[in-house]
Amino acid sequence: MTIERIGCGPRMSDAVIHGDTVYLAGHVADAAKGKSVTEQTRDILAQIDETLAQAGTDKTKILSATIYLADIKTFAEMNAVWDQWVSKGNTPARATVEAKLAAPDYTVEIVMIAAR
Numbered sequence: 001m002t003i004e005r006i007g008c009g010p011r012m013s014d015a016v017i018h019g020d021t022v023y024l025a026g027h028v029a030d031a032a033k034g035k036s037v038t039e040q041t042r043d044i045l046a047q048i049d050e051t052l053a054q055a056g057t058d059k060t061k062i063l064s065a066t067i068y069l070a071d072i073k074t075f076a077e078m079n080a081v082w083d084q085w086v087s088k089g090n091t092p093a094r095a096t097v098e099a100k101l102a103a104p105d106y107t108v109e110i111v112m113i114a115a116r
Contacts, residue, residue, distance in 0.1 A: 006054050015051050017116065022055040024048065024112040026068070034105035037074040041081040044110050052114060059085070061115045062092040068109040072098035078108060 007014030016023045027047045029040035052058050069078060075096060086092075092112070101109055 006051060015055050017055055020116045021063075022052070022057055022114045022116055024051055024114070026109045026111045027051070028101070028106045028109045037069070037077045037107050038081055040106070040108045041078050041110075044108060045081065045085045048110065048112060055114070055116065057114050057116045059114075060087045060090040062087075062090070063113045063115055064093040065095075065113075066111045067094065067096040068099040068101060068111075069096060070099070070101050070104075070107040072096075074107065 001019050004017040005013040005015070006017070012025050014025055014027075027044045029035065029043040030047060032039040032043035035043075049059065052062075067078065067082075069075060078096070099109075101107070
């Protein structure tokens with residue numbers, strides 16, 4: 001089987017495709033860095049939509065998601081955005097955990113695995 005990389009950089013790729021499985025790297029806010037959890041979650045999910053499209057898939061085929069929050073108290077705020085975005089009837093297996101993220105301006109990071 002071949003391996004295809006999307007957004008391949010010196011340290012990591014935005015996504016790696018192996019067979020019919022797409023592995024997304026952790027996405028953090030780009031445009032919304034340092035802003036609210038709501039804005040960061042929206043930014044990240046928009047990036048994920050783009051990465052999934054580049055991989056030839058979409059959010060209806062997400063298999064699993066892991067969401068990292070710098071403060072678990074923002075769980076409801078993140079979920080308000082997630083619940084509007086996620087494909088009804090196609091919700092993935094999901095875990096949400098509190099974790100110290102790479103920089104203080106990041107409050108949300110999302111990692112996903114999807115089918116093609």
